[in-house]
Amino acid sequence: MLSKKSKNWVSLVPYGLNQQHPNAYRDMAEVAWENRDNLAYAWRILRDGCCDGCALGTTGMRDWTMKGIHLCAVRLNLLRLNTMPAMDWRLLEDVGPLRKLSERKLRKLGRLAVPMVRRKGENGFTRIAWDEAVQLIAERLRGLDPRRVAWYITSRGLTNEAYYAHQKVARFIGTNNVDTSARVCHAPSTLALSETVGCAATTCSYSDWIGCDLIVFVGSNIANNQPVATKYLCYAKDAGSKVFLVNPYFEPGMERYWVPSVTKSALFGTRITDDFFQVHTGGDIPFFYGVMKHLIENGWVDREFVAARTVGWEDIERKVARELMIRLPDKRVLDSKECCDDCIEKSLASIQTIRAILIDKQVELVQVHDGSLYLLIEFMAEGVRQFLTITEPLSTPPSPQRAARRFKPREEYFAALEQLRFHLHSCLQQVAKIAEMETPKVAAFLRSQQEWEEAQYLRPKTRQPILPER
Numbered sequence: 136m137l138s139k140k141s142k143n144w145v146s147l148v149p150y151g152l153n154q155q156h157p158n159a160y161r162d163m164a165e166v167a168w169e170n171r172d173n174l175a176y177a178w179r180i181l182r183d184g185c186c187d188g189c190a191l192g193t194t195g196m197r198d199w200t201m202k203g204i205h206l207c208a209v210r211l212n213l214l215r216l217n218t219m220p221a222m223d224w225r226l227l228e229d230v231g232p233l234r235k236l237s238e239r240k241l242r243k244l245g246r247l248a249v250p251m252v253r254r255k256g257e258n259g260f261t262r263i264a265w266d267e268a269v270q271l272i273a274e275r276l277r278g279l280d281p282r283r284v285a286w287y288i289t290s291r292g293l294t295n296e297a298y299y300a301h302q303k304v305a306r307f308i309g310t311n312n313v314d315t316s317a318r319v320c321h322a323p324s325t326l327a328l329s330e331t332v333g334c335a336a337t338t339c340s341y342s343d344w345i346g347c348d349l350i351v352f353v354g355s356n357i358a359n360n361q362p363v364a365t366k367y368l369c370y371a372k373d374a375g376s377k378v379f380l381v382n383p384y385f386e387p388g389m390e391r392y393w394v395p396s397v398t399k400s401a402l403f404g405t406r407i408t409d410d411f412f413q414v415h416t417g418g419d420i421p422f423f424y425g426v427m428k429h430l431i432e433n434g435w436v437d438r439e440f441v442a443a444r445t446v447g448w449e450d451i452e453r454k455v456a457r458e459l460m461i462r463l464p465d466k467r468v469l470d471s472k473e474c475c476d477d478c479i480e481k482s483l484a485s486i487q488t489i490r491a492i493l494i495d496k497q498v499e500l501v502q503v504h505d506g507s508l509y510l511l512i513e514f515m516a517e518g519v520r521q522f523l524t525i526t527e528p529l530s531t532p533p534s535p536q537r538a539a540r541r542f543k544p545r546e547e548y549f550a551a552l553e554q555l556r557f558h559l560h561s562c563l564q565q566v567a568k569i570a571e572m573e574t575p576k577v578a579a580f581l582r583s584q585q586e587w588e589e590a591q592y593l594r595p596k597t598r599q600p601i602l603p604e605r
């Protein structure tokens with residue numbers, strides 16, 4: 136019988152040589168070759184330095200999560216930035232020929248080790264002394280209004296110390312206009328995280344992965360973006376964790392990976408994802424509503440956990456009710472009795488919009504689908520559904536039976552529209568109570584000032600009033 140660990144193997148062909156995947160050993164050999172003129176220094180950076188590649192973080196080639204080597208291609212590819220020798224600065228005296236070089240070749244020319252300046256009209260740069268360079272920069276900065284100065288700092292390749300020094304200089308000069316590409320990268324996630332989980336960063340450590348029950352990746356491809364993470368996953372899989380992936384595309388690297396520094400994985404590979412859920416782009420939100428619905432229906436929600444760690448679970452009805460009160464009142468269908476040439480087409484379009492909003496809001500209410508608001512929306516949606524069936528004969532000639540009854544589709548349509556308006560307004564009055572907003576004003580012709588017959592809207596099975604006691 137296969138052990139739990141060997142069940143995660145991909146194939147018995149060593150290093151998956153018959154399969155397509157990145158070849159980490161070849162990449163390492165290429166990096167060693169690229170740094171051959173400064174190998175000792177390169178090794179010292181790897182052994183003693185911290186990684187300037189991403190925020191995962193290392194000390195030398197170790198981290199604080201797992202045993203063994205922590206190293207990835209990103210860091211190896213950045214090595215050359217630190218080991219490359221100084222370029223021949225004379226090449227910059229005429230930049231014309233350099234224009235023909237590719238970005239890669241330009242980078243390989245080396246580091247600029249001396250200060251140079253290019254003045255207006257000159258073909259290239261002229262070497263100057265350090266004192267002259269400092270003087271030139273200082274004069275320019277002194278002549279500027281600090282409020283109109285901005286500092287922008289890139290991310291990859293800079294250390295925390297460099298960031299610290301930059302912002303200190305910016306403040307010394309008198310500006311707080313300091314921005315970083317890290318801010319641009321992470322602004323959406325930090326905002327979303329702080330609004331949802333209340334903290335602008337992750338709430339767990341990578342070490343929590345190893346041995347947990349389930350890890351769910353949503354729209355994420357760590358095998359490409361953060362290959363070291365596949366090593367944590369390899370350990371997690373060995374410890375019995377399951378991995379689910381929700382993504383439009385099943386990345387081959389998320390399906391299986393050969394972790395070069397874990398012997399077993401390097402030989403037999405590791406199956407990463409246990410279950411893949413292919414959603415359409417933007418389909419993750421409906422997917423999770425569906426998951427929530429399933430969890431709730433099966434009673435798998437740990438209510439105590441939710442109550443202790445979240446807010447707003449109960450407020451969702453009020454929030455959705457408020458949105459309905461703002462979005463639903465559609466001028467043409469709900470507030471107007473005017474008739475125009477394309478009156479029917481316009482009101483049908485409005486009703487379709489209302490229907491889409493209602494469906495949308497029902498999805499949002501999945502966790503309280505046994506609540507009053509969900510039921511009210513269902514009433515409204517049902518009214519719309521029935522109304523739309525009335526409109527069908529408008530586009531088709533009446534049947535002989537209807538013709539015999541002198542069926543007049545337009546008249547039936549307007550009569551039904553008035554009923555629908557009355558029905559929607561009546562429902563909206565109840566929605567307004569849940570939203571704790573004022574009852575919408577209703578035109579006299581809708582006759583909806585008449586008393587709301589609450590008995591019509593009792594829960595079908597229990598016959599209890601739909602409105603909660605507040």
Ligand code: SF4
Pocket residue numbers: 186187188189190191192193205206207208209210361362363364
């Ligand atoms: S994942 Fe790669 S780039 Fe990021 S810290 Fe680790 S070695 Fe550096």
